[in-house]
Amino acid sequence: MTKSVITFLFIVSVFMAFGQSVDQPFAQKKMKKDLEVFKDIRLKANSGLYKYRTKKQIDSLYIWAENEIDKASIYRDFYNIICKLTDFEGSLHNSTSLPSKFRKSLREESYGYFPYPIKWIEGKWRINFDKGNIPLGAEIISINNEKIYDIITNLYKYYTTDGVNTTGKRIGIDISFSKYYRFNYGLKDEFIIEYKTIHSNEIKKTSLSSVAYKDFYKNVNKRYSKPFDYVNHKDWKENETYTYEMANKHTGILTVNDFGLGNEENPKHLKYVSFLDSVFTSLKHHNIKNLIVDVRYNGGGDDPNDLVTYSYLTQRNFQENKRAWISFEKIPLLRYIDFWLPKFLRPLFVGSYNKDFKEEFPLEKNGKFCQDENSADHFVRIPNKNAFTGNIYLLISPRVASAGSLFAAMVNGNKNTTSIGEETMGGYYGHNGHTPLAYKLPKSKIVVYFSVVNLEQDVPKKSNQYYNRGIIPDIEVSQSLADFLIHEDTQLNYVLKLIENKDK
Incomplete structure (x- = not known):
């Protein structure tokens, strides 16, 4: 093999490797096209665009993005711009995904990374x-x-x-x-x-x-x-999802790590309801005064598991949300929808979704398509006959999100609840959730995800809760440095000591 051929092959191999890198050149013209598409998607499909930001703030950030593109030269620059825009909206159900070729390339990088967690x-x-x-x-x-x-x-x-x-x-x-x-x-x-x-x-x-x-x-x-915080990143097995134990003769601990137990007809849901009924019947029979409800590692799941659980912890009638709406009558910009079906079959899939949306959000009010009184989300639920009436101590953490934070917000709103821990990532007054959509930007192939239903949760107004924040605990407690070194649960130990002192 001649030197010129070897050199050529080497250059080609380097180019091919570099071509998969997030640091490869990416034309500003392509960035501007994708930014235009991204903005159009957000304006037409994302009901949460102005949930926490004013129109002026959103417009200002897009001006910033346009100026950043004028200084950008590589693919990573554009990815960072999209991540910034996505995060600024303020929804934990938003995400931004690189194409698989770039994700694979990152995993194969042999240097460049900070070594320690x-x-x-x-x-x-x-x-x-x-x-x-x-x-x-x-x-x-x-x-x-x-x-x-x-x-x-x-x-x-x-x-x-x-x-x-x-x-x-x-x-x-x-x-x-x-x-x-x-x-x-x-x-x-x-x-x-x-x-x-x-x-x-x-x-x-x-x-x-x-x-x-x-x-x-x-x-x-x-x-x-890891021996302590692996639970923040765990996929829960069914037998790990919920537990109940007695801390002492006056105090029980109910732990619910996940609400992903299916709907009303799912055997896992029915088993969970039976578990709850058994626990709360026992609490009532033995006149237990204190109940610790630990949802620190609950990242969400399925309705109605959150609502059924709350029915055992409240004395009020309630509903899943006070208001819910989407920003379109039919899913817009179909050509950019990211879906595994061939493009010519996508209208069939989208047609089914549009039919469901029309049934669920039949009322149009000022460009918003809202649920009406027939929605299951507005079904008024009543407390369970065995609902707990003693002192509730709610343990929360930054891991709590989605259905987990909806549940925690409702429990936190109870007069007999004291919440302990750290601010959740899920909002107290509402969030964007339920139905996710995914769009692929045409030039960069970046896929952006967001949930389209803007929800106002059925919770009371409280002076220590803010519209644009997670659930703020009544007593803020995080793991101490001393407890970090010995893998000790600072928050649970705190609440047990708090109950002990109050009982005395």
Whole structure:
């Protein structure tokens, strides 16, 4: 083989490898076309576009995006612009997905990644790895001469939450910090770290060599906190989904980790209802005074599991929501819908969806298509005959979302409830949920997801709850540094001690 042929093959192979990278060149003309399509999709299909932002704020951000494109040159630049726009809307059901070829390329990158997982503990970002060159629990001050809190703020856009909530973003940053850093700052050969060790105010400085994508995630799998916080990232098996136990003769603990148990006819749902009836019959029979309801790791699930559970924890009539609407009569911009069916068959799929939408949202009011009194969401439910009437202690965390946060918001609104923990990523007063749509941008092939139903939840107004935030606990408690080091549950220990002191 001649040298010229070898050189040619080498250049081709490099080009092919580079062509899969998020750092490959991407024409501004293509970016502008996709930004135009993205904006059109949001305006016509996304009922949550102005849920937490004014029209002026949204318009301003699109002007920013247009100006950013004028400075952009690579694919990653455009991806970051779309992530910023998506996150700004404030819906935890929003997401932005790279094409599979880029996701595969990232997984094969052999350098450029920050080596260690980090974790937010007592207001500081700390090293969450005990086998590295920086001590476990060390407070990170800066990376590559940029303050850690500025870095974290720049990475918020990759993990969406409701409203302007930021606590929920820690869930993503805890295990994907290095990937997010790579998205925002590119591949780095090394990282210059300023840090403080535990119990020291001395700022130390060191350099760390970058690692491969796969090696970072190997370290994530070995993170020090995994024995305690693996539940934040767990897919729950049916036998792990809900439990009940007695803490003492006066206090029970009901844990519900997931509402993904199917609808009214599903055997898993029927089994869960039987479980609830057994638990609350026992609570009433034994005159239990205190009930801890732990939903800290509940990311959502199916109706009516959240509502049935609430019927055992309330003394009021209630409904799933006060109001729900979508922003279109028929799904718009069908040519950009991302669906596995061939394009010529998509109208059949979309026609079925449109029929369902028309039946569910028959009332048009000022361009909004709303549910009417016949909707199951407005069915007035009554408390169960065995509903608990004692003291409820609701444990919440940044992991709580979707149906989990709807349930937690309702329980939090009870007069006999004290909520303890950290602000949830799901909103107190409402969210965008139920039906997801996915669109593929024509030039970049980025897929954007969002839920189209704008919901106002059936919860009372409370002075410590804000329209654009998650559920704010009555008593804020997060895991302490001391408990992090021994894998101890600060929040559960706190509530048990609180009940003990009140009982005394």
